[in-house]
Amino acid sequence: MNGTSHEPAPILRVQGLAKRFPMPRERLFGPRPMLTAVADVSFDLTAGETLAVVGESGCGKSTVGNLVLNLLAPSAGAIAFEGEDLSHANAARWRARRRDLQLIFQDSRGALDPRLTIDRQVAEGLDIHRIGAPSDRLEKARQMLDSVGLGGHLMGRYPHELSGGQQQRAVIARALVLEPKLVVCDEPVAALDVSVQAQVVNLLQDLQRTYGLTYLFISHDLSVVRHVADRVAVMYLGRFVEVASRDALFSQPAHPYSRALIGAVPAARSRHGRRVQPVALHGEPPSPLFPPQGCALNPRCPFATDQCRQERPDLRPLPGGGFVACHHVENLL
């Protein structure tokens, strides 16, 4: 207890995270073009909260999740988990730390080994980290499966014998049996039917409450995000363009891109009786291989000025809370 800080220390602190992928040479002996998937991403996660990362497919949001879990090595930036700087941790240290940082994939069928029954797969994490006596591990795995709603005879089944929703429950059990602190949910419900989506989202929220989990929730589905997130980060072409509390973002998005995104959701237009003025963007997102100069959105943004075409706006705090990367945000609100 130091008593001086009012804010709780973040469980995860990410600073200046970047990922560049080398692409194949266009000419023999030519330079290798670099694809910038993620650039200059910084955020804090407080224990127990849910930060959603939203954006179109290809914007780099899944890459952020993979970088946080070190499934990809970052090109730059620092990741600190519970105060421990993991950017320079070696493979063994990371393997030990993985117990606290787990992942839930979108494609639950693909995330399960087709050759193993699900109770065995859930028990595997316990085997890897040598948790409990070997004889108790299967029993513990079965308790976890029971608590995600896969009880009785379903436990001994192979993945292909389960429905999509049941598979996703198995994936969740597999991640949570290690009692992690942070879970990266990479589009956890995108592959499910809408009726099943709600069940799985509710399950994730129940588990968050029960185990005090922190979620980094990656999704393109704004209606799901609105349901689960405490804060939302909007991503465009590898960068965060706006970070705001859920309510602020959905009622009054500040960045032109957020306004386009949220204005496009029918439900967002009527909540609280306020209508988000949708912004119409021109064209398609540019290729991340050839990002535009200045603000990445400038070729598509109706408010773009010369400044936008030359200077890249930094993410800066807004008076009403939240952070936005736009030169003209004050005039637009």
Next chain:
Amino acid sequence: MNLRYVSIKLLRAIFTLWLVVSFVFIVLRITGDPTEQLLPDDVGEEIREYYRILWGLDRPVWEQYLLYFKAAFQGDFGVSFRNSQPALDLIWQRVPKTVELGTATFVTALVFGIPLGVMAAIWRDSWIDRLTMSFAVFGFSMPNFFLGILLILLFAMNLRMLPSSGYGTWEHMVMPVFTLATAFAGAIARFTRSAMLDVLSKDYIRTAEAEGASMSRRVWLHAFPNAAVPVVTIVGFSLGGMIGGAVVTENVFAWPGVGRLLTSSVADRDLAIVQGIVVLVAITMVTANFLVDLAYGWLDPRIRLGSGGQSR
């Protein structure tokens, strides 16, 4: 393993066997007269006729066919036209030598092919990948007779390290096994690599990594068992190529196995022997494929339990 799965495979295997034997039987009977090859040119027509009757060649083909099957079911595969010994005995004498060569080749090819393929996949595009794949293409495209002769030139003629041909010591085995195993190992390495690459990109491998599973655990507990199905397939199919290769290799190195017996018997149109060997090879192939099918079921629960459940 359900009974239906096994019995369907078994019926199919027997049907294949019947097709092969029938085809070879008919083709051999309609493509020439064995007495032309086996008897001197100047013997009279009545002597030829005597041998035709002795060997049953005077009867219509369909009758010979039925008689052959009737005898075969009683374990009688006819007698050699050359020395009147039972064909089955002559073939059985050679089988252990070919099995010896084949087993050594099989083990060598697996011991080299699978680890190389796995390593090439793990370290994709590294020097080890490139080296392994160059070796695979080399092994695959080099004809057995040519590689065999090159080896004889180098190790027997020039370096005088190994006997050029024959049978007996382990030194006699080195070159024939190497000759046969290169192509086989190359094919196995290539298929192992591509199957492993496919599986290594799967989400469950990344999930295992996210769980903290070590590289060796991911590879040997998750990736390889899942990659094994296509590898087992190619191993099963390669057996046919290996038998073909054994015929050539046995001749190059004067290895006294079934392959050499086959070539000399074909040259002399010793029908009973050729027929017997074909049946034997067909049984081997069909058995191998049958075992491959059983292995699928064992390796993949989706095949074993039917693709029921709620698949997408």
